[in-house]
Amino acid sequence: MFEFGRDLRKIFAQARESEDLGWVELIGVDLLKIEARREATDAGRVSCPRPFQTECRAAALWRDHARRTGAADSLARADRCADSLVRTAVGDEQIAVAAVSRAQGLMLRFDLCGDPVHLDRALQTVNAVAPPRKTRPAAALSAVHARISARRARLSGEPEALLDAAALMDVARHAGATEDVDLRMDAAMLALEAGVLQRDVRLLDQAGRDLGELVEATSPDHRPLTRARALALCGAGLAALASVAGHAEAQVQGRILFDAAADQFTPDHSPLDWAAIQTLRAGDDALPMMVLVQAETLTQGQGLIVGALARERRGAREVALAETLGDRAGLDTLERRLHARMATAAPLDWVADQLVMGEIMLARRRLGGPEPRSLGLILAEAAGTAREMGVTVLAERAAALMGRG
Incomplete structure (x- = not known):
């Protein structure tokens, strides 16, 4: 009888021993969780021949599971593996590898849930480690430092910070991290954001070229998730180009991507x-x-940025539908639902609900209702909380609503 788990592990046996974990993109999250648990268990066995390397793989697998599911438990497990690596590291190479693992976990926590404190801790972790002599761990340390700096620069929105972060990206590439897919993706995202901020078509074109090269280099048969993420960023880049340069064709192409x-x-x-x-x-x-309902269901209750975005988008769509139908009672029902859940909502979910509340107020006004008296305060509080959490997209949506008010 064919035993799926055992035989599939045979297929991936050689790949699993490799430091390149690209193969995990081919398996589902359930099997990925099994693999992560197996590696973590093996790392703790007395008989494990390479416990440090095995635990390093376990941390990477738990991070990938968290990245694909948003599971808080997987994030916590990745952190525990990284802490164990820090405790057991011997020599400058292992110390650097352990620091990279811990910093990557903190960076992922920021990417999933916001809060710049995680970036501060990640930067402290990296800065506390002396560069190792060997090229590969030194390149990994340089790459993660550049990626952290890029996120901090994007939060600041300052042109000088963006330029400095771009320079660090170049340094990391020259240090030997040219094959780091995440570094290449972050570099393109940085150029994209700088292009939008400065309304610089040249930077947007550069981001598009970088992402195009990444798409071409990643096969859907071997790295489907990386390819899809690059395609999504390409779409975002074209949408940004359409906004900056007024290209209707770019908008259509972005939607296709x-x-x-x-x-x-x-x-x-x-x-x-x-x-x-x-x-x-x-x-x-x-x-x-x-x-949108399914997207919200998959991400709710975990304090995730994506969950808050799905919550806000669904709410905005419901408000638009009620307004189209002239359904004032429907708007009242939506408002009551928001009030009922806001008291216990996580910060980002609370921001999303505040934005939907603003949409309701504006819809009422367009339907002949009164001027929304507290709209400015509601949206200002939402924007402030979003910025504190480092989620600029929600802050920008609040600002856009204030402009409409």
Whole structure:
């Protein structure tokens, strides 16, 4: 009888011993969780021949599971593995590897849940380690330092900080991290954000070229998730170019790329990626409401940025539908639902609900209702909380609503 788990592990046996974990993109999150647990268990065995390397792989697998599911437990397990690596590291190479693992976990926690404190801790972790003599761990340390700096620069929005972060990206590449896919993705994202901020078509074109090269270099048969994430960023880049330069064709092409990325993700293979791409497509009226409901369901209750975005997009769609129908009672029902859940909502979910509340007030006014007296205060509080959490996209949506008010 064919035993799926055992025989599949035989297929991936050689790949599992490799430091390149690209093969995990081919398996679903359930099997990924099994693999992560197995590696963590093996690392703790007395008979394990390479406990440090095995635990390092376990940490990476738990991080990937968290990245694809948003599971808080997986994040915690990755952190525990990284802490164990820090305790057991011997020599400058292992110390650097352990620091990189801990910093990557903190950086992922910021990416998933916000809060710049995690970036501060990640930077402290990296800065506390002397560069190792060997090229590979030194390149990994340089790469993670550059990626942390890029996130901090994007939060600041200051042109000088963005330039400094871009320079660190170049240093990391020259240090030997040219094959680091995450570094390449972050470099393109940094150029994209700088191009939007400075309304610089040249930077947007550069980001597009970098992402195009990444898409070409990643096969859908071997690195489907990386390819899909790059396609989604390409779509975001074209949408930004359309906004900056007024290119209607770029807007259409961006939507096509979003659709192409969406085809690569499924809710069972990478639920968080799937939910993220659906929130990006939420502006498309052709996207069924049930898709947004599913995206919110997959991400709710975990304090995730994607969860808050899905919550806000679904709420905005419901408000728009009620307004189209002239359904004032429906708006009242939505408002009561928001009030009922805001008291216990996580900070980012609270921000999302405040934004939907603003949408309700504006919709009422357009339907002939009174001027929304507290709209400015509601949106200002939402924007402030979003900025404190380092989630600029929600802060920008609050600012856009204030402009409409």
